Amino acid sequence: MDAGRLTRGRPVATRGVLEARTTRAGSALGPNFAVRTAFIWPALLVILFVSIFPLFASLYISLSRLELARGGFTFHFIGVENFRELLFGGERTHFLGVSRPLTALGWVVLVAGLALLCWGLARAWRGGVSLVGMAFRLVGAFIGAAGLWLLTHTLLSHGGRPGTVVVTLVYVAVGIAAQFLLGLGLAHLLTQGLPGQRFFRVVFLLPMMITPVGVAYMFRMLTDTSKGPLEPLWAAVGLTDFSWVTSPWGARVAVMIGDIWQWTPFMFIVLLAALESQDLETVEAAMVDGANRWQTFRHVTLPAILPVCTTVILIRLIEAFKIIDLPNVLTNGGPGTATESLSLHAYVRWRTLDLGQSAAVAYSLLFIVTLVAVAYVSLLRRRFAEE
Amino acid sequence: MSSEVSQRLRKRAVRHPLRRRSIKDLSPLGKLVAYLILGSWALVVLFPLYWLAITSFKLPIQVNKGPVYLPFVDFHPSLDAWHYIFVDLRDDTLRPYVNSVVVAVGSSALAMLFGSAAAYALIRFPYRPRLGVIGLFAGCLVLAAVLIGFGVSPPLAIVVAAACFALLVGAVGHRFKRALSNRDIAFWMISQRILPPVAVVIPIYVLFQHVGLLDTRTALVITYAATNLPIVVWLMRDYFNRLPWELEEAAFVDGASTFRVFRSFTLPLSMPGLVATFLIVFVFAWNEYLLALFLSSANAQTLPLTVAAQNATRGPQWWYMSVLIQIMILPVIALAIGLERVISRGLLVGAVKG
Numbered sequence: 142m143d144a145g146r147l148t149r150g151r152p153v154a155t156r157g158v159l160e161a162r163t164t165r166a167g168s169a170l171g172p173n174f175a176v177r178t179a180f181i182w183p184a185l186l187v188i189l190f191v192s193i194f195p196l197f198a199s200l201y202i203s204l205s206r207l208e209l210a211r212g213g214f215t216f217h218f219i220g221v222e223n224f225r226e227l228l229f230g231g232e233r234t235h236f237l238g239v240s241r242p243l244t245a246l247g248w249v250v251l252v253a254g255l256a257l258l259c260w261g262l263a264r265a266w267r268g269g270v271s272l273v274g275m276a277f278r279l280v281g282a283f284i285g286a287a288g289l290w291l292l293t294h295t296l297l298s299h300g301g302r303p304g305t306v307v308v309t310l311v312y313v314a315v316g317i318a319a320q321f322l323l324g325l326g327l328a329h330l331l332t333q334g335l336p337g338q339r340f341f342r343v344v345f346l347l348p349m350m351i352t353p354v355g356v357a358y359m360f361r362m363l364t365d366t367s368k369g370p371l372e373p374l375w376a377a378v379g380l381t382d383f384s385w386v387t388s389p390w391g392a393r394v395a396v397m398i399g400d401i402w403q404w405t406p407f408m409f410i411v412l413l414a415a416l417e418s419q420d421l422e423t424v425e426a427a428m429v430d431g432a433n434r435w436q437t438f439r440h441v442t443l444p445a446i447l448p449v450c451t452t453v454i455l456i457r458l459i460e461a462f463k464i465i466d467l468p469n470v471l472t473n474g475g476p477g478t479a480t481e482s483l484s485l486h487a488y489v490r491w492r493t494l495d496l497g498q499s500a501a502v503a504y505s506l507l508f509i510v511t512l513v514a515v516a517y518v519s520l521l522r523r524r525f526a527e528e
Numbered sequence: 529m530s531s532e533v534s535q536r537l538r539k540r541a542v543r544h545p546l547r548r549r550s551i552k553d554l555s556p557l558g559k560l561v562a563y564l565i566l567g568s569w570a571l572v573v574l575f576p577l578y579w580l581a582i583t584s585f586k587l588p589i590q591v592n593k594g595p596v597y598l599p600f601v602d603f604h605p606s607l608d609a610w611h612y613i614f615v616d617l618r619d620d621t622l623r624p625y626v627n628s629v630v631v632a633v634g635s636s637a638l639a640m641l642f643g644s645a646a647a648y649a650l651i652r653f654p655y656r657p658r659l660g661v662i663g664l665f666a667g668c669l670v671l672a673a674v675l676i677g678f679g680v681s682p683p684l685a686i687v688v689a690a691a692c693f694a695l696l697v698g699a700v701g702h703r704f705k706r707a708l709s710n711r712d713i714a715f716w717m718i719s720q721r722i723l724p725p726v727a728v729v730i731p732i733y734v735l736f737q738h739v740g741l742l743d744t745r746t747a748l749v750i751t752y753a754a755t756n757l758p759i760v761v762w763l764m765r766d767y768f769n770r771l772p773w774e775l776e777e778a779a780f781v782d783g784a785s786t787f788r789v790f791r792s793f794t795l796p797l798s799m800p801g802l803v804a805t806f807l808i809v810f811v812f813a814w815n816e817y818l819l820a821l822f823l824s825s826a827n828a829q830t831l832p833l834t835v836a837a838q839n840a841t842r843g844p845q846w847w848y849m850s851v852l853i854q855i856m857i858l859p860v861i862a863l864a865i866g867l868e869r870v871i872s873r874g875l876l877v878g879a880v881k882g
Contacts, residue, residue, distance in 0.1 A: 176785075176786045176787070177649060177653045177655070179645075180649035180786075180790075181646045181650070181713075183641075183642040183645065184642040184643060184645065184646035184717065184757055184761065185646070187750075187753060187754045187757055188720055188754060188757060188758075190754075191728070191732065191750065191754030191755075192720050192728055194731070195728035195731035195732050195735070196723065196727065196728050196731075198730075198731035198734075199727055199728055199730055199731050202731065323569075326565070327565075327566070327569060330562050330565060331566070333562060335559065335562060335563065335566075341566050341570060342868060342872075343864070343865055343868045344570045344573055344574060345569065345570070345573060346864050346868050346872065347574075347577070347861060347864050347865075348573055349864075350811055350857075350860040350861060350863065351860060351861065352815040352817075352831070352832050352835075352853075352856055352857055352860065353815060353817060353832075354815075354817055354832040354833075354836050354856075355580075355832075355835065355853040355856055355857045356576075358835065358849060358853055359576040359577075359579070359853070360576070362576075362579060362580070362583065362850075363579065367594070368591055368592065368594060368595060368846075369595060370575070370579055370595045370597065371595075372594055372595045373595075402572070402573070402576070410871075410872045411872075413872075414872060414873070459721060462724060463724050463726070463818070465726070465817065465818050465821075466817040466818070466836075469817075470835075470836050483724075483726075484724060484726045484818060487726045488726065488818070488821065488822070491730065496730055499730060500727075500730050502726075503724065503726045503727040503730070504727060506724050506726065506727060507722075507723065507724055510722055510724060514722060
């Protein structure tokens, strides 16, 4: 752990570029061990005490049940019971959802997805991947297939109902796709040299800064069909008695619209900066060579900003899984549990003092985020960014 | 000042060809369509805010009888709701507001202090913690946990574990070969962002309950600082990396201490980066909801929590809610309008280098 002392005496040549640069500070003029410790240890300690230790404690809690004892409570170890409950027991409906026989569309999607997975595996096999790599891919493909089975059987089936896992995945997927396309489109329009850019930039940034709780509340006002501003519109189509928040999909769509409204600015602002900093000579060269607008965008601009695109999507991917404010305030998780995200599910369990179950849900969320992030990075980012 | 001018000149020189080309190329119809799209998104962004603003000036009856859109035309604006929130509920409004300010500023300052120091160190000094030593450290932690589990008193268990660790490192520490680089440490710190807060909040809750800090601002400041630390390390590492090393080197040659160089050279030079990062972290802390939901109840309640709670109890009382939400989001909106460029640049640094 005392990094500084162990460093001494290492040959400079074995170090990377970064280290070679720092060595000048480190060897002749650089600070001693105490100073180096003072610089980095506060941050390490904070992370250790507020992230790492709680993470392990949380694992223990997820494997236990809270029991009231004299003068407080104790955690009684019960093994994987909490997780079993979530996956196969009484909480299954809440967590995973209700699966029912597939519709025709469900079959098409399931078969197509499985075929895609098999194709990917076959390609990797023929491409000469090592045995360990292949084993990893097999595990990944298996998890992917399981996820696909769950998604199709709860979303595209006769009478199936999605649980919090599926709802969270839907929020993330729909939200990010819409935010990315909107953000890219708006950013592209703003690089066309139109007057009034500054105004649009500031306006488009706004939603991102606004407190999500406030956003949730605003959309609750706006989606009200009898007192909201769109009342004439609802009246015209005869929907005044309809309430978004009483229909499961209506409520979910309301949450997704709020999320898209709030987070499109992030994509927009980063993509705008990326577009502004691209090399203009290649764009001009393409135009001179007779490429039209779309071709220029598709073959010159898009490849240039692809690394930034993959990074912003990754950032949003990680953050989007944490969604809780919008469903909690906008719909209270309802109707029933229809709009609950995984974070909200964990909170609801915590409120009923079922700490073990709550930690198990939270751990499942961590597992899913990590899985999706790793899959995303290894599938897309590496391929595009290192071309 | 002069660098700003030259930057602007350079930007103009580079931008100009594209701008001319674009205007020439975009047909009047194309321009119209572009403005229509931009305008409609601006409307989508601004309308909810407008609705929020006018609702706060409505009387209950004006809200309940159906939507009215234009003040002075459709309805007569009144200050009743504002009066109620600021005069009748004065302390109930003020307390969460003060909490929010203290927690957001305090946690951001703490995160900036620790985060930028760590980011600087990771850029300038070599660290090579050995994997084996880290493993020993983890093992001794497990030992301490097990001892506590078997009923040994916590201080004693920690002392025993620390002694074991010191002995083992002294005995076999130098034999370990594989080590982590600065890059690995930075990646580890930044990757903390993947962690959903809900996965760690329960033990934090139990911990703060044990030390009697539950429902205090201190608890929130510490927790927020920890969740925002990865962002600070991530952004500031990049800013520091761009500073010229020669300047610092010269100061070192003159015999200045590391702390002095950091304080009087590095920090002033990276002021734009510090400001941008502080603002981003501040907004995150200001808007935070989940951790506050778990860790505070009455005393340390922050604004988002107050608003959410009001929403449950006075859901249909939209006029009061609108006032509360406006006072909650006004500071961040002001920041966004005033410092749009600073914030966008800060975000970009992260995303491009990430």
